[in-house]
Every structure is written in structure tokens, then in C-alpha cells.
Amino acid sequence: xxxxxxxxxxxxxxxxxxxxxxxxxxxxxxxxxxxxxxxxxxxxxxxxxxxxxxxxxxxxxxxxxxxxxxxxxxxxxxxxxxxxxxxxxxxxxxxxxxxxxxxxxxxxxxxxxxxxxxxxxxxxxxxxxxxxxxxxxxxxxxxxxxxxxxxxxxxxxxxxxxxxxxxxxxxxxxxxxxxxxxxxxxxxxxxxxxxxxxxxxxxxxxxxxxxxxxxx
Numbered sequence: 182x183x184x185x186x187x188x189x190x191x192x193x194x195x196x197x198x199x200x201x202x203x204x205x206x207x208x209x210x211x212x213x214x215x216x217x218x219x220x221x222x223x224x225x226x227x228x229x230x231x232x233x234x235x236x237x238x239x240x241x242x243x244x245x246x247x248x249x250x251x252x253x254x255x256x257x258x259x260x261x262x263x264x265x266x267x268x269x270x271x272x273x274x275x276x277x278x279x280x281x282x283x284x285x286x287x288x289x290x291x292x293x294x295x296x297x298x299x300x301x302x303x304x305x306x307x308x309x310x311x312x313x314x315x316x317x318x319x320x321x322x323x324x325x326x327x328x329x330x331x332x333x334x335x336x337x338x339x340x341x342x343x344x345x346x347x348x349x350x351x352x353x354x355x356x357x358x359x360x361x362x363x364x365x366x367x368x369x370x371x372x373x374x375x376x377x378x379x380x381x382x383x384x385x386x387x388x389x390x391x392x393x394x395x396x397x
Contacts, residue, residue, distance in 0.1 A: 225331035225370055227383075232325060236335070238385050239366045240322050242273050243337045246387060247317035253305050254313040260306070267302045274298050275367060275386035282390040287343075287356055290395035298390070310345035310356070317341050325368055333368035338393070361394040 227235070249270035253263050271277040282301045286292035296304065305315075319340045325333035338361070345356045365388035372379040 225327070227325075227333070231383075235333075235368050235383065235385055236322060236325060239325075239335060239337070239368075240320060242385060242387060243320060243322065243339065243364060243366075246270055246273050247320075247339070250302075250305065250317070251315050253302055254308065254315045256310075256312060263306050267306065270302055271299060273387050275369075275388055280387070280389050283362075283392040285358065285360055285392050285395035287358055287397070290358065290360075290397060293392055308345065310347055312346040314344045315341065322366070325366075332370060335366040335368070337364040337366055338362070339364065358395060358397050360392055360396075363391045363393055365389050365391075 249266045252258055252266045253270070255263070258266075274280045277299045278297055280298045281295045282298050283293050283295050284301065286294075305313075317339045320337065321339075322337045323335050325335045327333050341360045341362055343356075343358050343360070347356065367386050367388055369384050369386065370381060371384050372381055374380075
């Protein structure tokens, strides 16, 4: 009786042992398979329609920024509203505390300063002129090109006319300059979380602004 009881126990132990091995194998392989499945779902290739839509969005953002700049510099607009335009402009950039904008000197176009976009906009609001007018025109944006990181990058080219009046209406001096500038644009894939699972989306942002040519 004892011998039969021991055989039964050994049989059950053997079955339980192989059951544990099977479970361990499943647990070990699951993370790897999940990672492979996630990797296979990562696709940063955009269709022609998507590229066209994002290119239009990039152009709209550049045009919006041009409008914000014009209003920020306009001394006929209240300071309160101009600060609102500054906040709207900053939201268009990937990192407004780090992104720089090159500004050429009105006295010597070869002299370039490079404040952050945030510093530039606040300086623009407080320029020591009686009247300021900034106009952007001839907007041209290159097609997005895919980078090694899987994101896409483009460049916008614009011409800017800056004019300012110093002094009152009787005695005044007009200051002008024309600048050709380039604006870096990025199209980056990001993730948002809705409390259940992450969702991928593409984000268009402006970047550094460089002076290509400046004349008085």
C-alpha cells in the first residue's frame, strides 16, 4: 500500500514539475514576443496625402508666426494683447527656451545676435521706436525629408522687411532693412496616453531661425 502510494505521489510530482516548466517558458517568452510585436507596429512611413497635409500645416504655422511677430511689434496694440500673441507664437516652437533666432544689426547687417525665440519676442515688444512694422513675404517651404531617427525635417525660406520710426511725426527718422531667413521645421512622432494605452501622433514644430542674407 505504501509502495503504491509513493508511486502515485511521484507521478503527480512529475506532472507538476513539467507544468511549472511550461509556465516558466511562457512567462519568459511573452515579454520578448510583446517587444517584437511592438517593434513590428512602429512605422514612420507617411503616405503622400499625409505628407501634403503636414506640409500645409507647416506653412500655416510659419504664416501664423509671421502674423504674431507683426502684432507683437505693433505699438498700437495693448501690451496685454501683445503678450497673448507672444504665448501663441511660443507654442509653435519645439523648445522656445532653446530655439534661437538670428537677428542682424540695423547698423551693420554682418553683425548677428542669437537670442532664444522667447527672448527675441519680448525684446521685439519693447523695441525703443515710435512705430515698428515687420512684414514677412515670399513663403517657400521645402518638402519634408526623413531623418535617420525616423522623423521628418523641412526648411522654410522667407523674406522679412523691418521698418521703424524714431521720433515724433514732425521730426523722425525711418529705419529699414531686408532679411532673408530660414526656419527649421520638424515633424516628430510622439505618444499621448489616454489612461488605457499609448497613442501615436505626429507633431509639427518650428525650430531655429537663421539669417541667410541681410541688407539695409
